[in-house]
Amino acid sequence: MVSIKDVAKEAGVAISTVSKVLNNYPNVSEKTKNKVNEVVDRLGFVPNAVAVSLSSKKTGRVALLIKLSLSTQASDEINMRYISGAVHKAKELQLDVITVFASMIEDMTVEEVTSYFESQGIRGIIVYGMTTKDKVIHKLIDSGHFKMVVVDAPMVNDSTSSVSVDHVKAQYDVAKKTIIENKCKKVLYLAGEDTGYVTKDRLLGIKKLCEEKNLKLTVRNGQFSELRARELTMRFAKNADCVVCASDMMAIGAMKALIDMDIFRPVCGFDGIILMGYVGKQMNTVKQDFTKISEKAICELNRLMSGENGRKVTIKHELVRIKYEDIIV
Amino acid sequence: MVSIKDVAKEAGVAISTVSKVLNNYPNVSEKTKNKVNEVVDRLGFVPNAVAVSLSSKKTGRVALLIKLSLSTQASDEINMRYISGAVHKAKELQLDVITVFASMIEDMTVEEVTSYFESQGIRGIIVYGMTTKDKVIHKLIDSGHFKMVVVDAPMVNDSTSSVSVDHVKAQYDVAKKTIIENKCKKVLYLAGEDTGYVTKDRLLGIKKLCEEKNLKLTVRNGQFSELRARELTMRFAKNADCVVCASDMMAIGAMKALIDMDIFRPVCGFDGIILMGYVGKQMNTVKQDFTKISEKAICELNRLMSGENGRKVTIKHELVRIKYEDIIV
DNA sequence: TTGTATGCGTTATCAG
DNA sequence: CTGATAACGCATACAA
Numbered sequence: 137m138v139s140i141k142d143v144a145k146e147a148g149v150a151i152s153t154v155s156k157v158l159n160n161y162p163n164v165s166e167k168t169k170n171k172v173n174e175v176v177d178r179l180g181f182v183p184n185a186v187a188v189s190l191s192s193k194k195t196g197r198v199a200l201l202i203k204l205s206l207s208t209q210a211s212d213e214i215n216m217r218y219i220s221g222a223v224h225k226a227k228e229l230q231l232d233v234i235t236v237f238a239s240m241i242e243d244m245t246v247e248e249v250t251s252y253f254e255s256q257g258i259r260g261i262i263v264y265g266m267t268t269k270d271k272v273i274h275k276l277i278d279s280g281h282f283k284m285v286v287v288d289a290p291m292v293n294d295s296t297s298s299v300s301v302d303h304v305k306a307q308y309d310v311a312k313k314t315i316i317e318n319k320c321k322k323v324l325y326l327a328g329e330d331t332g333y334v335t336k337d338r339l340l341g342i343k344k345l346c347e348e349k350n351l352k353l354t355v356r357n358g359q360f361s362e363l364r365a366r367e368l369t370m371r372f373a374k375n376a377d378c379v380v381c382a383s384d385m386m387a388i389g390a391m392k393a394l395i396d397m398d399i400f401r402p403v404c405g406f407d408g409i410i411l412m413g414y415v416g417k418q419m420n421t422v423k424q425d426f427t428k429i430s431e432k433a434i435c436e437l438n439r440l441m442s443g444e445n446g447r448k449v450t451i452k453h454e455l456v457r458i459k460y461e462d463i464i465v
Numbered sequence: 466m467v468s469i470k471d472v473a474k475e476a477g478v479a480i481s482t483v484s485k486v487l488n489n490y491p492n493v494s495e496k497t498k499n500k501v502n503e504v505v506d507r508l509g510f511v512p513n514a515v516a517v518s519l520s521s522k523k524t525g526r527v528a529l530l531i532k533l534s535l536s537t538q539a540s541d542e543i544n545m546r547y548i549s550g551a552v553h554k555a556k557e558l559q560l561d562v563i564t565v566f567a568s569m570i571e572d573m574t575v576e577e578v579t580s581y582f583e584s585q586g587i588r589g590i591i592v593y594g595m596t597t598k599d600k601v602i603h604k605l606i607d608s609g610h611f612k613m614v615v616v617d618a619p620m621v622n623d624s625t626s627s628v629s630v631d632h633v634k635a636q637y638d639v640a641k642k643t644i645i646e647n648k649c650k651k652v653l654y655l656a657g658e659d660t661g662y663v664t665k666d667r668l669l670g671i672k673k674l675c676e677e678k679n680l681k682l683t684v685r686n687g688q689f690s691e692l693r694a695r696e697l698t699m700r701f702a703k704n705a706d707c708v709v710c711a712s713d714m715m716a717i718g719a720m721k722a723l724i725d726m727d728i729f730r731p732v733c734g735f736d737g738i739i740l741m742g743y744v745g746k747q748m749n750t751v752k753q754d755f756t757k758i759s760e761k762a763i764c765e766l767n768r769l770m771s772g773e774n775g776r777k778v779t780i781k782h783e784l785v786r787i788k789y790e791d792i793i794v
Numbered sequence: 795t796t797g798t799a800t801g802c803g804t805t806a807t808c809a810g
Numbered sequence: 811c812t813g814a815t816a817a818c819g820c821a822t823a824c825a826a
Contacts, residue, residue: 137583139803150813155805163811180576182584186524187803190515190818204549212545219548220533220566227569232585235564237549240556247509254466255511256561363793388743389793414717414743464692464718468819479797484821492795516819519802 138179147175158183185232195257196231198222198437201273203238203265210385210409214426218264218287221430229438234258246275250282259283260437262430266291267331283440285433289333290448297436297446299429301453303334306422307341307406310455311380314404314420315349323351324376324401326358326365326386338382338406352376358386365389370397379403388415408456413463423454467508476504487512514561524586525560527551527766530602532567532594539714539738543755547593547616550759558767563587567599575604579611588612589766591759595620596660612769614762618662619777626765626775628758630782632663635751636670636735639784640709643733643749644678652680653705653730655687655694655715667711667735681705687715694718699726708732717744737785742792752783 144151156164157172189195226233241249260283280295288300325342328335346353358365365386381387387405408423473480485493486501518524555562570578589612609624617629654671657664675682687694694715710716716734737752758780
């Protein structure tokens with residue numbers, strides 16, 4: 137392993153000089169700069185990241201905190217998009233990423249979590265899919281100990297940014313499109329887990345729409361569960377003329393139930409997962425670009441880590457219909 | 466941040482003594498051991514992983530090298546299982562994991578890849594889904610520079626282990642079951658990408674079966690593609706009485722094609738992904754426990770890193786039929 | 795059994 | 811503009 141010492145010796149300069157040209161310090165003559173760079177290239181020297189972070193006390197190390205709740209198709213797809221978006225962007229920004237699953241820290245106290253991350257040299261954390269019940273994460277955010285970005289939760293303070301699509305508007309938009317296309321009057325809305333922040337927002341969206349359009353709205357808690365959506369659809373769909381769902385998995389459950397019941401109701405979902413193409417019936421849904429959301433989250437974390445303050449970042453969404461022909465590869 | 470120095474001072478001993486009790490060295494009196502441990506607990510001291518690895522020159526740091534080939538349902542599900550299995554087991558073994566996507570190193574030379582991983586303090590690498598065309602990875606393995614575990618590829622040497630199910634037997638088993646259940650005579654086999662190591666093995670399995678049972682075998686290259694499987698099924702399924710596929714995605718493509726063609730042929734797949742439950746028809750398939758495979762891979766890497774030699778590890782598979790009722794949550 | 799001293803590879807602070 | 815030198819937090823050979 138070629139170290140800075142080797143470079144220094146070979147170039148006939150001091151270690152500190154090499155360090156300076158590596159880090160683009162001023163006050164280094166062009167001549168020595170060139171000489172050092174030449175040697176660096178020739179020897180294929182790459183700074184030892186471990187030593188750099190020990191010395192500089194800055195790790196640029198980031199943790200992705202991911203919930204592996206239900207092991208459904210949907211969550212796998214979404215989490216993979218999150219991870220790959222983050223990892224790629226992180227490499228670009230020279231950050232180092234580790235993946236942590238919520239289950240790994242679930243019975244730790246804030247202090248334990250803090251020292252765990254600290255011992256790992258973590259400076260920033262991205263939290264995906266946080267709920268109101270995640271007390272430890274709330275405390276972590278309040279402590280201001282780490283720079284944090286929460287995806288799909290409204291936390292913002294000096295060291296915390298939030299990144300998400302506009303769930304209120306997105307739910308409003310997709311439902312409106314579906315309802316107008318089918319001239320509906322009575323909406324069955326299957327909401328998500330009531331501990332989720334997005335659940336509240338999406339509910340706001342559908343309520344706003346129904347008030348505006350003067351539609352009858354029935355809300356049931358489907359807990360983001362395909363099975364639960366299936367049951368609720370069986371029970372309540374007859375009295376409605378469309379089923380608006382707060383997630384694609386619920387939309388799929390609802391649609392499959394309707395097919396089994398042999399009645400037709402337009403259904404719309406939320407997320408834009410590939411599985412929507414396999415159900416046999418097309419549905420409107422909100423396409424969230426999870427990769428991009430995660431890239432933005434990394435960028436935002438980078439911003440925070442360079443000293444800037446937290447803020448709210450909103451990502452654009454898109455309305456789509458997912459067909460089998462479109463997704464088959 | 467509480468350091469070893471603080472602990473030493475508080476406990477009234479030398480830093481080296483603290484280090485010794487932390488690392489369970491012999492020759493430390495019970496008394497000081499207790500005292501130190503008490504202080505460690507009280508102060509909530511956790512060793513700084515960065516400093517540890519710089520000092521010991523051993524990082525225990527591991528990279529997961531993942532291919533993000535086609536962004537299909539299947540690969541997301543499989544990769545998430547791989548990642549979560551590895552991350553969890555790694556935490557248990559006190560290893561530190563980073564995720565790297567093949568695309569991030571695809572246009573690097575071996576030297577560049579080596580110094581990249583080296584600079585990141587990586588000592589071991591798990592390669593998922595390697596193909597015969599991955600020249601750089603081959604060279605990396607030959608170099609013996611890192612401890613490596615290849616999942617689904619037959620590489621083994623002093624510093625390299627392979628982990629996978631027995632693809633020959635698995636393909637043989639699942640096809641046999643399907644063929645016997647349906648009394649088939651003429652098999653259409655849709656093989657995978659011919660650069661994949663598993664492709665060869667699975668092909669061996671089906672060939673063996675067909676010879677044994679004296680069945681007519683037609684082999685076509687479906688490239689693990691759902692679309693390609695669809696096309697091939699449309700073209701060739703009429704002349705066969707069953708379709709054996711080297712992957713679930715192809716099985717799904719084939720089954721959907723058969724439904725559209727309005728003819729029936731038993732179809733079997735390979736992998737055991739959840740999506741199989743959404744196709745409407747049940748199929749036999751091989752269930753690979755990707756989480757466990759990845760856990761084993763980490764264990765194996767840990768073994769290699771503690772000085773042992775590479776070997777071949779085989780994981781058990783299972784034959785299943787995936788029904789919608791089973792997977793809905 | 796315990797403590798001292800040195801080094802790991804780098805950055806940063808000073809003199810020169 | 812350049813070069814010693816002291817950190818960073820910990821491990822470890824060696825001395826006591």
